[in-house]
Amino acid sequence: MRDRTADTQRDTAKVPDREENMNQFDWDHSFLCDFDLKKGFSQKAETTKRYLSQMKDMYYDTEAAGKILEQEDPLIYEFYELGCPERAGDLAFGTTILYPGKVGGEYYMTKGHFHTQLETAEVYYTLSGQGYMVMENPEGDTVEMPLAPNQAVYVPRRYAHRTVNTGNEPLVVFFTFAADAGHDYGTIETKGYHKMVVEKDGKPVIVPNPKW
Amino acid sequence: MRDRTADTQRDTAKVPDREENMNQFDWDHSFLCDFDLKKGFSQKAETTKRYLSQMKDMYYDTEAAGKILEQEDPLIYEFYELGCPERAGDLAFGTTILYPGKVGGEYYMTKGHFHTQLETAEVYYTLSGQGYMVMENPEGDTVEMPLAPNQAVYVPRRYAHRTVNTGNEPLVVFFTFAADAGHDYGTIETKGYHKMVVEKDGKPVIVPNPKW
Numbered sequence: 090m091r092d093r094t095a096d097t098q099r100d101t102a103k104v105p106d107r108e109e110n111m112n113q114f115d116w117d118h119s120f121l122c123d124f125d126l127k128k129g130f131s132q133k134a135e136t137t138k139r140y141l142s143q144m145k146d147m148y149y150d151t152e153a154a155g156k157i158l159e160q161e162d163p164l165i166y167e168f169y170e171l172g173c174p175e176r177a178g179d180l181a182f183g184t185t186i187l188y189p190g191k192v193g194g195e196y197y198m199t200k201g202h203f204h205t206q207l208e209t210a211e212v213y214y215t216l217s218g219q220g221y222m223v224m225e226n227p228e229g230d231t232v233e234m235p236l237a238p239n240q241a242v243y244v245p246r247r248y249a250h251r252t253v254n255t256g257n258e259p260l261v262v263f264f265t266f267a268a269d270a271g272h273d274y275g276t277i278e279t280k281g282y283h284k285m286v287v288e289k290d291g292k293p294v295i296v297p298n299p300k301w
Numbered sequence: 302m303r304d305r306t307a308d309t310q311r312d313t314a315k316v317p318d319r320e321e322n323m324n325q326f327d328w329d330h331s332f333l334c335d336f337d338l339k340k341g342f343s344q345k346a347e348t349t350k351r352y353l354s355q356m357k358d359m360y361y362d363t364e365a366a367g368k369i370l371e372q373e374d375p376l377i378y379e380f381y382e383l384g385c386p387e388r389a390g391d392l393a394f395g396t397t398i399l400y401p402g403k404v405g406g407e408y409y410m411t412k413g414h415f416h417t418q419l420e421t422a423e424v425y426y427t428l429s430g431q432g433y434m435v436m437e438n439p440e441g442d443t444v445e446m447p448l449a450p451n452q453a454v455y456v457p458r459r460y461a462h463r464t465v466n467t468g469n470e471p472l473v474v475f476f477t478f479a480a481d482a483g484h485d486y487g488t489i490e491t492k493g494y495h496k497m498v499v500e501k502d503g504k505p506v507i508v509p510n511p512k513w
Contacts, residue, residue: 114455116422116455116457117457117458118444118457119434119436119444119446119454119455119456119457119460120446120454120455121446121447121452121453121454121455122452122453122455123451123452123453124426124451124452124453125451126338126428126450126451177420178418178420178421178422178458178479179422179457179458180422180423180424180455180477180478180479182424182426182453182455182477206390208389208390209390210328210390210391210392211392212392212394212477214336214394214426214475216338222331224331232330232331234331234332234333235333238338239335239336239337239338240333240334240335240336241333241334241335241336241394241475242331242332242333243326243328243331243332243333243334243392243394244331245328245329245330245331245391246329246390246391248331263426263453263475265392265394265424265477266392267390267392267479
C-alpha cells in the first residue's frame with residue numbers, strides 16, 4: 090500500500106521546469122493539468138502547433154493559401170497532446186485553440202481525422218469562441234454541429250471530425266478520446282471533407298466541397 | 302450518403318420538450334448537450350440526484366447522518382447520465398454538481414466507484430468550486446488530488462475515485478469515461494475508502510479512515 094498524499098501536495102506546489110518537465114506525465118498515476126477555462130492554455134504543458142504551411146493543400150483555394158504563404162506562415166491552431174500512451178483504457182485529453190481567419194473564403198480549421206480504430210467516439214466541450222464541428226463517416230454521411238461556449242458535442246463512432254472557427258476570436262475546445270483510437274489523416278487529406286465552411290455575405294455557410 | 306446539415310440546424314433551433322426528450326440522445330449520430338461552464342447545469346438534460354438517505358452509511362459518522370435525516374434529507378450531489386449505451390468505443394460524459402456541506406466533520410462527497418472494467422481511466426475537468434479527487438486502487442495505494450477551476454485531473458486505470466467538496470459553493474466537474482467501463486460501487490460501499498476528507502480547525506485535512 091502506498092500513500093501519495095504527500096507526493097500530491099508537493100506536485101501541486103511545484104512549478105514545473107519548462108525545459109524538462111513539459112508534457113511528462115505519468116499515466117499510471119493521477120496527475121493534474123491546468124487548462125484555462127476561457128483561453129484553453131496550460132502553464133504545465135506545451136502545445137503542438139499547426140501552421141498554414143503544414144496544411145496548405147487542405148484548403149480549397151490553394152492559390153489563396155500560396156499568396157498568404159508568400160508573406161507569412163500563420164499559426165492556424167495549437168493543441169495539447171500530453172504524451173498519453175496509446176493503451177487500451179487510457180484517455181487522451183487536452184484543449185485545442187483554433188485561431189480566427191480565412192484562406193480564400195474558407196474559415197480556418199483543424200486538419201481533422203478519422204480514428205484508426207474507426208469505432209471510437211470523441212467528446213468536445215466548447216470553452217469559448219464560435220464555429221462548427223464538421224463530420225463525415227466513410228459512407229459519406231455528413232453532419233455539422235455548431236460550436237459555442239457551454240455546448241458539448243458528441244462525435245460518434247465512425248465519424249471523421251474537424252473544427253472550424255467562424256468567429257472573430259480563438260475557438261477553444263476541451264476534448265477527450267480513447268488513447269488507443271489512433272489518428273488517420275490520410276483518408277481525409279486526399280480530397281478533403283465533403284463539406285466546407287465558407288464566408289458568404291459576411292456569414293458562415295456550409296457548402297459542398299467541389300473536389301468531391 | 303446522407304446530409305444532416307438541415308437536421309442539425311433544426312435540432313439546435315428546437316427547444317427540447319422537457320417531458321419527452323430529456324436524456325434521449327442518439328449516440329450513433331452527433332448531438333449537442335449544453336452544460337453551463339460555471340454551474341454545470343444543462344437545459345437539455347435531466348440530472349440523477351443523490352440524497353443523504355441514499356448514502357448515509359458511507360459517511361464515517363453514521364450518528365451525525367442519522368440526526369440530519371431526522372430533520373431533512375439533503376441533496377448531496379447530482380449528475381448527468383445522458384443514457385449512453387454501454388458499448389465499446391462510446392464515451393459517457395456530463396457534469397457532476399456536488400453541494401457544499403458536512404456530515405459530522407466529513408465533507409460532502411460522491412459515492413465514488415471502481416470501474417467494473419478496472420483498466421479504464423476517467424478524465425475530470427473542474428469548472429468551479431474547490432475539493433479533492435480521492436482515489437485508491439485494489440492494492441490500497443491511495444492518492445488525493447486537489448480540484449480547482451481550470452484543473453483537469455486524470456483518474457488512472459485501476460483507481461476508484463470520489464469527489465469531495467471542501468469549499469462553500471458547489472463543486473462542478475465535467476467528466477468523460479469509456480461507456481462500457483461499468484460502475485462497481487459495492488467494493489467501496491462495504492468499508493469506504495482508505496482516506497477521508499474532514500474539517501479540522503476550519504481546514505480540510507486528509508485522514509485515514511478508522512474503519513480500515
